[in-house]
């Protein structure tokens with residue numbers, strides 16, 4: 671990501687933001703509320719077009735000021751949002767949601783959807799019983815883990831976790847993130863962890879970017 675700019679209604683939120691996320695690493699973004707962390711994630715996912723700069727993924731242009739977001743390439747970037755229920759159909763059982771997603775993207779042959787689903791559930795510490803439930807019957811923390819498991823099906827090059835484990839207690843957060851990290855490393859995928867929790871970011875991340883104030887680039891604080 672090179673020299674990304676983004677403004678809303680004349681208000682500059684990101685200016686000249688450059689960051690590099692090496693393969694297989696976990697990179698943290700830490701900064702106070704409203705500083706632009708989620709905006710950066712939305713630019714990476716193609717939800718917000720940047721006003722300037724460019725993003726390269728494996729040397730290919732994902733989006734730039736002059737190039738529209740490459741949706742096909744963008745499937746290699748998956749994001750888990752702060753509000754996990756928002757991405758789940760309230761009328762669809764968790765298991766049906768997984769089956770539909772797997773069939774739509776051809777992640778497994780017909781009849782093998784359940785096995786693949788159980789495989790990703792284990793990786794986020796969930797039991798298969800959850801598949802019989804509707805979203806309102808599961809807790810916020812479980813919904814967050816379901817959302818992460820759905821993203822893992824894509825074997826993404828980059829997984830963005832935007833406060834995505836905030837509803838879990840600290841030890842479960844570290845546990846789930848450790849499991850997700852190992853899973854991502856199996857295919858050299860990277861994680862962008864966006865959090866208010868400095869201790870969590872310090873504990874888990876190889877590289878940390880601190881967003882300090884609007885209109886300025888972020889500063890790299892720590893490289894392990």
Ligand SMILES: Nc1ncnc2c1ncn2[C@@H]1O[C@H](COP(=O)(O)OP(=O)(O)OP(=O)(O)O)[C@@H](O)[C@H]1O
Pocket residue numbers: 678679683701702703704705706707708709710866
């Ligand atoms: N679609 C939008 N239209 C107008 N302003 C927006 C839009 N999205 C974000 N903003 C503004 O951009 C600024 C940065 O928001 P952003 O959500 O990126 O912050 P954040 O650092 O992720 O905050 P938090 O930690 O509270 O989630 C805020 O002032 C917000 O109001």
